[in-house]
Amino acid sequence: MKVVFHESQFAHDPEHFLSSGAPQPNPEVPERARRLLASAEAVGLERVTPADHGLAPIARVHTPEYIAFLSGIFERWQRIEGASKEVIPNIHPDRRDGAYPASAVGQAGYHQADTACPIGAESWEAIRWSANTAAEAAALVAAGEPAAYALSRPPGHHAFADLAGGFCYVNNTAVAAAALQAAYPRIAVLDVDLHHGNGTQGIFYRRADVLTVSIHADPVRFYPFFWGHADERGAGPGLGHNLNLPIPRGTEDDAYMPVLDAALDRINAFAPDALVVALGLDGYEGDPFGGLRISTDGFARIAEPIGKLGLPTVVVQEGGYLCDDLGRNLEAFLTGFGAAHG
Ligand SMILES: [Zn+2]
Numbered sequence: 001m002k003v004v005f006h007e008s009q010f011a012h013d014p015e016h017f018l019s020s021g022a023p024q025p026n027p028e029v030p031e032r033a034r035r036l037l038a039s040a041e042a043v044g045l046e047r048v049t050p051a052d053h054g055l056a057p058i059a060r061v062h063t064p065e066y067i068a069f070l071s072g073i074f075e076r077w078q079r080i081e082g083a084s085k086e087v088i089p090n091i092h093p094d095r096r097d098g099a100y101p102a103s104a105v106g107q108a109g110y111h112q113a114d115t116a117c118p119i120g121a122e123s124w125e126a127i128r129w130s131a132n133t134a135a136e137a138a139a140l141v142a143a144g145e146p147a148a149y150a151l152s153r154p155p156g157h158h159a160f161a162d163l164a165g166g167f168c169y170v171n172n173t174a175v176a177a178a179a180l181q182a183a184y185p186r187i188a189v190l191d192v193d194l195h196h197g198n199g200t201q202g203i204f205y206r207r208a209d210v211l212t213v214s215i216h217a218d219p220v221r222f223y224p225f226f227w228g229h230a231d232e233r234g235a236g237p238g239l240g241h242n243l244n245l246p247i248p249r250g251t252e253d254d255a256y257m258p259v260l261d262a263a264l265d266r267i268n269a270f271a272p273d274a275l276v277v278a279l280g281l282d283g284y285e286g287d288p289f290g291g292l293r294i295s296t297d298g299f300a301r302i303a304e305p306i307g308k309l310g311l312p313t314v315v316v317q318e319g320g321y322l323c324d325d326l327g328r329n330l331e332a333f334l335t336g337f338g339a340a341h342g
Helices: 030-042 064-078 104-111 123-142 172-180 198-204 253-270 296-308 326-341
Strands: 002-004 016-019 022-025 046-048 147-150 187-191 210-217 242-247 274-279 313-317
Touching: 002 030, 002 123, 030 046, 030 326, 064 104, 064 123, 123 147, 123 172, 123 313, 147 326, 172 187, 172 198, 172 274, 172 313, 187 198, 187 253, 198 210, 198 242, 210 253, 242 253, 253 296, 296 326, 313 326
Parallel strands: 002 046, 002 147, 147 313, 187 210, 187 274, 210 242, 274 313
Antiparallel strands: 016 022
């Protein structure tokens, strides 16, 4: 199995986000990627540097307005007198089908759901290469590799077709799913991040060719709050092609496994040609977000039945924040997955 990574992903280094209204250091730091890369290589994954796939893989799942915004907003923001160093929104629309704003401030409010997705001078370059990493991993699997690990950073699963949020800008998981469709028309996405994969759900919500399944801390009292509830099942042609499995805060390994079984049952019933795993490691009991209580061994247990599906698989890195065991948790997942997938 190969790990795909590009050094340009280190360049995005956001300063702050607001937590309960208070500015805090942004936990989505370049050091995460350093540790994850070291761990992937430690368990024997061969490193691949992605090619530049251009904008097409991103444009398959994001709107042209949004791509133009992400690539150009930092420069425009610098021309506003007295503006913050990083692009951070301070006004949001109450609907998304009205006129598209012309100003940088209006567009920031339109395209950034919260304050946890600041855009700095180097952000677009890192975002673009994070997406290239997902596209490259998908290309490897589409060309016959049984599985590949996309070390994408910044993460992506909170990004909708035209909306950033929660440390995410381009939805790398969706990029991988759409790119895989070149070889595998029916794709299942399994999101095991602590947080609901709301952006991925949103992108594929009306589609029957991509099944989206997410296991996450119950959003009734947890980010992303407005999505991730069990009654969100898809819409139009996609009705019945989205499954949310919210679980109580503090859920431990033993209680997690039957929920994973339910997710895999749904995936089996969809009979996909290939799988994308949105791998968040922030469900760990020692993660700073403290939402679930998965152990290091638990990540190996979670990986095993996923690997046993035996599907062509792209594993895309999502959340998981600095703590002593961040690297070990990835090692546990990759080892468990590799042993089961064969
Ligand atoms: Zn997360």
